[in-house]
Amino acid sequence: MKKFHKGLDEIGGLKVIKTEDYSKGLIGLPKSDVLKFLLEENCSVVVRPSGTEPKLKTYISVSAENREKAELVEKKITEELNEKFK
Numbered sequence: 001m002k003k004f005h006k007g008l009d010e011i012g013g014l015k016v017i018k019t020e021d022y023s024k025g026l027i028g029l030p031k032s033d034v035l036k037f038l039l040e041e042n043c044s045v046v047v048r049p050s051g052t053e054p055k056l057k058t059y060i061s062v063s064a065e066n067r068e069k070a071e072l073v074e075k076k077i078t079e080e081l082n083e084k085f086k
Contacts, residue, residue, distance in 0.1 A: 001056065003084060004035050004047050012077030014039040045077060056085060 005023075008016050020026055022034035034048040042063035050057055060077055064070035 001033055001035070001047070001049055008037060011037060011039060011045055012073065012080045014041055014043055014073070014077070041073070043073065043077070045081070 005021070007019060010016055016037050017040055018038040020036040020038065022029060022032045022036070025031045032048070034046060037045045037047075039045065044061045046059040048057055049055075058081055060074055062070045062073045062077070064073055
């Protein structure tokens with residue numbers, strides 16, 4: 001999580017528009033070690049540590065004009081995140 005808390009400029013070729021840091025408490029939610037990266041083209045990535053295992057979990061949300069394009073965007077994001085987790 002330390003790498004992600006330093007911030008990212010882009011993920012999967014999409015510019016990070018805003019980073020929401022839930023560790024500071026956000027929109028009335030309790031503080032939690034969760035980061036949400038809002039990306040251009042109405043996409044987002046949420047990164048959080050697992051509560052039971054020594055690993056990080058990601059949640060990817062993609063918007064595109066069709067399924068084929070959405071799968072390509074998801075693949076680019078996933079490949080880049082896999083590299084960052086090494």
